[in-house]
Amino acid sequence: MNKYPVTFELLHVCKQTGARLGRVTTPHGSFMTPAFMPVGTQATVKGMTPDEVKSMGAGIILSNTYHLWMRPGSELVARAGGLHKFMNWDRAILTDSGGFQVFSLATPKDIVEEGVHFRSHIDGSKQFLTPEKSMKIQNDLGSDIIMAFDECCPYPSTHEYAARSQARTTRWLERCINSHKNPDTQGLFGIIQGSMYEDLRRESAAAITSFDLPGYAIGGISVGEPAELFYKVLDWTAPLMPEDKPRYLMGVGTPDYLIEGAVSGIDMFDCVLPTRLGRHGTILTNKGRMIVRDKRHEEDFGPMEEGCSCYACRNYSAAYIRHLFKANEILGMRLATWHNIHFLLHLMEQVREAIAADCLGDFRDEFFAKYEGARRNG
Amino acid sequence: MNKYPVTFELLHVCKQTGARLGRVTTPHGSFMTPAFMPVGTQATVKGMTPDEVKSMGAGIILSNTYHLWMRPGSELVARAGGLHKFMNWDRAILTDSGGFQVFSLATPKDIVEEGVHFRSHIDGSKQFLTPEKSMKIQNDLGSDIIMAFDECCPYPSTHEYAARSQARTTRWLERCINSHKNPDTQGLFGIIQGSMYEDLRRESAAAITSFDLPGYAIGGISVGEPAELFYKVLDWTAPLMPEDKPRYLMGVGTPDYLIEGAVSGIDMFDCVLPTRLGRHGTILTNKGRMIVRDKRHEEDFGPMEEGCSCYACRNYSAAYIRHLFKANEILGMRLATWHNIHFLLHLMEQVREAIAADCLGDFRDEFFAKYEGARRNG
Numbered sequence: 001m002n003k004y005p006v007t008f009e010l011l012h013v014c015k016q017t018g019a020r021l022g023r024v025t026t027p028h029g030s031f032m033t034p035a036f037m038p039v040g041t042q043a044t045v046k047g048m049t050p051d052e053v054k055s056m057g058a059g060i061i062l063s064n065t066y067h068l069w070m071r072p073g074s075e076l077v078a079r080a081g082g083l084h085k086f087m088n089w090d091r092a093i094l095t096d097s098g099g100f101q102v103f104s105l106a107t108p109k110d111i112v113e114e115g116v117h118f119r120s121h122i123d124g125s126k127q128f129l130t131p132e133k134s135m136k137i138q139n140d141l142g143s144d145i146i147m148a149f150d151e152c153c154p155y156p157s158t159h160e161y162a163a164r165s166q167a168r169t170t171r172w173l174e175r176c177i178n179s180h181k182n183p184d185t186q187g188l189f190g191i192i193q194g195s196m197y198e199d200l201r202r203e204s205a206a207a208i209t210s211f212d213l214p215g216y217a218i219g220g221i222s223v224g225e226p227a228e229l230f231y232k233v234l235d236w237t238a239p240l241m242p243e244d245k246p247r248y249l250m251g252v253g254t255p256d257y258l259i260e261g262a263v264s265g266i267d268m269f270d271c272v273l274p275t276r277l278g279r280h281g282t283i284l285t286n287k288g289r290m291i292v293r294d295k296r297h298e299e300d301f302g303p304m305e306e307g308c309s310c311y312a313c314r315n316y317s318a319a320y321i322r323h324l325f326k327a328n329e330i331l332g333m334r335l336a337t338w339h340n341i342h343f344l345l346h347l348m349e350q351v352r353e354a355i356a357a358d359c360l361g362d363f364r365d366e367f368f369a370k371y372e373g374a375r376r377n378g
Numbered sequence: 379m380n381k382y383p384v385t386f387e388l389l390h391v392c393k394q395t396g397a398r399l400g401r402v403t404t405p406h407g408s409f410m411t412p413a414f415m416p417v418g419t420q421a422t423v424k425g426m427t428p429d430e431v432k433s434m435g436a437g438i439i440l441s442n443t444y445h446l447w448m449r450p451g452s453e454l455v456a457r458a459g460g461l462h463k464f465m466n467w468d469r470a471i472l473t474d475s476g477g478f479q480v481f482s483l484a485t486p487k488d489i490v491e492e493g494v495h496f497r498s499h500i501d502g503s504k505q506f507l508t509p510e511k512s513m514k515i516q517n518d519l520g521s522d523i524i525m526a527f528d529e530c531c532p533y534p535s536t537h538e539y540a541a542r543s544q545a546r547t548t549r550w551l552e553r554c555i556n557s558h559k560n561p562d563t564q565g566l567f568g569i570i571q572g573s574m575y576e577d578l579r580r581e582s583a584a585a586i587t588s589f590d591l592p593g594y595a596i597g598g599i600s601v602g603e604p605a606e607l608f609y610k611v612l613d614w615t616a617p618l619m620p621e622d623k624p625r626y627l628m629g630v631g632t633p634d635y636l637i638e639g640a641v642s643g644i645d646m647f648d649c650v651l652p653t654r655l656g657r658h659g660t661i662l663t664n665k666g667r668m669i670v671r672d673k674r675h676e677e678d679f680g681p682m683e684e685g686c687s688c689y690a691c692r693n694y695s696a697a698y699i700r701h702l703f704k705a706n707e708i709l710g711m712r713l714a715t716w717h718n719i720h721f722l723l724h725l726m727e728q729v730r731e732a733i734a735a736d737c738l739g740d741f742r743d744e745f746f747a748k749y750e751g752a753r754r755n756g
Contacts, residue, residue: 042705043698049709072676072701080679080697088693298450301458315466319458320421323450327420330708331427 004214006145006187008033008246008267014354016361017263021352024060024215024246024267026092026144027185028084031059033246033267034351036258036344037094039275042067043077043087046275047330047337050089056310056342057349060092060144062270065137066101066129070122074140082142094145094270097134097176097191100152100251102127108161111151113168131175135188139181147217148176150191152250155223162195163203169193170207177211187214189248195220196229198236205240216241217248218266222257227374231260238264255284255347256373259364262351263376274344278337281325284344288372292336297322310342311335382592384523384565386411386624386645392732394739395641399730402438402593402624402645404470404522405563406462409437411624411645412729414636414722415472417653420445421455421465424653425708425715428467434688434720435727438470438522440648443515444479444507448500452518460520472523472648475512475554475569478530478629480505486539489529491546509553513566517559525595526554528569530628533601540573541581547571548585555589565592567626573598574607576614583618594619595626596644600635605752609638616642633662633725634751637742640729641754652722656715659703662722666750670714675700688720689713 005027012021022033038045038053041064045053053061063083068074080086083093102118103111110117115130131149138146150169153162173190180188190208194200209216218241221233234249241247246267252258253271261269274284281293285305292304303313304321312321312335324332354363368375383405390399400411416423416431419442423431431439441461446452458464461471480496481489488495493508509527516524528547531540551568558566568586572578587594596619599611612627619625624645630636631649639647652662659671663683670682681691682699690699690713702710732741746753 042701042707044702044707044709047708049712067705071705072697076677076697079677080695086695086698086701088698299454299457317458317464319450319454320464320466323420323464324422327445327449329420329422330425330711331422333708334427 004187005183005185006214006246008215008244010243012356014360015358017355017364018265019262019351019355019360020265020267021355022246022267024092026060026187028090028092028144029059031092032352034258034262034348034355035060035268036253036348037062037268037270038341038345039064039270039272040087040089041272042071043083045341046279047334048341050087052311052338053089053341054091056338056345058091058341058345060094061089062094062096063141063143064101065095065098065134065141068095068141069098069137070120074137078140078142084142092145093141093143095138095141095143095147096250097147097149098129098137099134099149102129103152113171131172132179135176135179135181139186142182142186144186145215146180146186146188148173148188148190150193150219152220152223153193153195155196155225157195159197159200162193162197162200166193166195166200166204170204173208173211189213189215189217191217191219191250192237192241193220196225196233201233201236202240205237209240209242213245215246215248217250219250221249222252228377230257231376234261234264234266238266241265253344254373255344255371256368256375258344258347259351259367260376262355263360263364274340275337278340279333281332281336283336284340286367286370292318292321293325294322304339305343308339308343309346310339312339382565383561383563384592384624386593386622388621390734392738393736395733395742396643397640397729397733397738398643398645399733400624400645402470404438404565406468406470406522407437409470410730412636412640412726412733413438413646414631414726415440415646415648416719416723417442417648417650418465418467419650420449421461423719424657425712426719428465430716431467431719432469434716434723436469436719436723438472439467440472440474441519441521442479443473443476443512443519446473446519447476447515448498452515456518456520462520470523471521473516473519473521473525474628475525475527476507476515477512477527480507481530481532491549509550510557513554513557513559517564520560520564522564523593524558524564524566526551526566526568528571528597530598530601531571531573533574533603535573537575537578540571540575540578544571544573544578544582548582551586551589555591567591567593567595569595569597569628570615570619571598574603574611576610579611579614580618583615587618587620591623593624593626595628597628599627600630606755608635609754612639612642612644616644619643631722632751633722633749634746634753636722636725637729637745638754640733641738641742652718653715656718657711659710659714661714662718664745664748670696670699671703672700682717683721686717686721687724688717690717
């Protein structure tokens with residue numbers, strides 16, 4: 001059974017929604033699902049210490065292969081004892097393949113069967129990323145979950161382009177499997193692509209899940225398409241994923257998508273949203289977003305979000321945090337980021353509790369009654 | 379005896395050096411002296427939470443009247459419940475008078491008997507700071523120790539200018555005393571000026587200490603003069619200060635000056651040095667300064683300073699912190715600042731232990747044997 005270093009237990013299915021409560025176990029501990037993974041692009045969750053991220057209950061974070069490859073270099077990280085030791089994080093780490101960043105730096109003609117040509121965003125130097133190279137870097141980093149090198153099609157893409165791309169993603173997956181050096185300590189997840197086309201999503205899901213892997217992901221959505229289309233692709237794809245493996249919806253992190261994703265049977269999510277918004281003074285709340293820099297919070301001596309149990313809301317007023325942002329003080333970014341990560345981790349806790357109690361549908365109704373977001377129709 | 383809200387107990391005098399071990403008690407707790415006060419200019423010690431600063435043992439911080447007056451405004455802070463509540467710091471706070479910042483924005487002709495005309499560094503608006511205004515702002519802030527409004531003469535200043543200036547500083551002190559609204563809850567310290575002239579220092583010390591105040595400070599040194607001159611002024615002035623009141627040497631924070639200041643009988647110090655250096659990736663160590671960004675730390679997988687017990691050195695390598703600085707990550711600034719504040723607070727702990735053991739002279743010898751700094755001659 002446990003032939004993979006990353007395993008999944010399905011603990012309960014919500015009778016109201018079909019959402020899944022589960023547990024993923026990795027070489028660096030277990031975490032409950034559905035789970036939100038804070039993003040630590042450059043081997044740090046921006047502004048936070050690992051201890052702070054742990055204190056909020058995160059069991060896994062995501063780090064970016066492309067960024068670490070460019071700086072400080074994956075071989076340096078390997079010599080430091082791997083990414084966990086380098087950044088002082090002893091829980092699970094998932095790394096992406098580097099593809100998402102590289103494709104944003106490349107043009108279509110740079111993408112060849114062998115891999116992708118691009119120029120470094122740091123020094124403009126010519127680089128070439130292939131499935132084998134992505135595996136080598138992620139093997140160096142030593143993350144618990146590593147992602148297959150895939151192409152995340154831009155939105156919109158033609159059917160013809162998306163078809164060619166997803167077929168190549170499948171061939172690249174096979175090369176990833178064949179070149180992955182640490183299958184006993186790092187679990188490789190495959191990624192289903194196919195842009196916004198149902199037939200391609202079916203084709204990709206069949207092809208990708210034909211490889212026996214410890215987990216599978218949905219890539220290529222939440223890339224700028226309308227919410228309606230996002231939900232369509234989610235509805236087509238999620239049911240095609242194996243029940244006994246974790247299902248990861250890549251790059252998704254708005255509260256509405258997290259809840260709807262859980263309803264669709266997704267187990268893992270990641271997004272830069274809480275850290276990025278926090279650095280710019282925007283706060284996630286149960287009512288929607290709040291801009292703490294706004295003049296109207298000048299004398300708002302209560303917490304940013306009433307009733308919130310995060311460190312920032314327990315100890316500081318909105319007025320103080322607004323002052324910190326106006327004065328360009330680092331602590332403002334820290335406290336806003338702290339709140340936002342706590343908000344999403346706490347949201348997922350509530351989602352897991354609702355699944356266990358078979359009432360995620362009710363939770364969703366209550367959530368959207370307060371929150372302005374993209375609830376799925378019907 | 380305890381007619382003032384801020385009191386001083388002289389606990390021991392070092393037999394080797396004459397340095398003083400003491401305790402200052404304020405409405406927000408006591409702290410042992412000699413003490414270093416981390417600076418929280420804009421109601422935050424840059425990059426740190428109050429909890430972090432407390433965890434390093436700081437019993438008092440300094441905050442800047444000028445900055446808080448300009449932004450967010452002292453009346454807003456008063457409505458928030460005072461500076462302690464606004465910034466979530468429940469230990470002692472000392473505020474300066476605003477003079478130091480204002481004089482750097484003013485020209486000599488802007489300084490009149492009534493006060494100082496200057497333009498805000500934020501919006502260029504015309505402002506006028508007087509002794510009464512400085513007291514009003516500091517009364518609004520509610521800091522435990524408030525400083526008299528004085529002129530810190532630039533270096534060099536002529537004897538004539540310095541004489542006029544220190545005489546005015548004495549007249550301003552009287553106006554501060556007369557306009558201070560909260561003498562029962564906030565202790566006002568007077569400041570001895572007189573630039574680099576022995577006769578003026580004597581004159582100022584006699585005049586300032588003729589007012590019965592809970593503490594006195596030496597201002598106007600460590601403003602760019604050579605170390606030799608700094609030590610001369612210190613040697614002239616410190617012995618003229620009352621033995622039963624805390625003696626505060628303003629703006630001093632390099633390790634060498636802190637040790638030599640303690641030897642001269644100084645009890646309190648403040649400086650932006652640890653936070654400012656930290657934000658730029660320069661580390662204070664027992665050997666001198668270390669630039670953690672340097673290429674030579676690229677694969678330095680040990681701590682920034684071997685044997686250091688600070689959070690940064692216990693948990694992260696110099697190589698990782700270098701990576702954070704190269705990648706412009708906030709955590710790099712946080713960890714370097716953390717180390718530097720810890721370094722100075724820990725240095726003062728060692729100084730206090732050495733005074734208690736009557737061996738501060740030996741400690742000084744050992745310190746300067748490793749450290750490249752401005753040891754006093756003889």
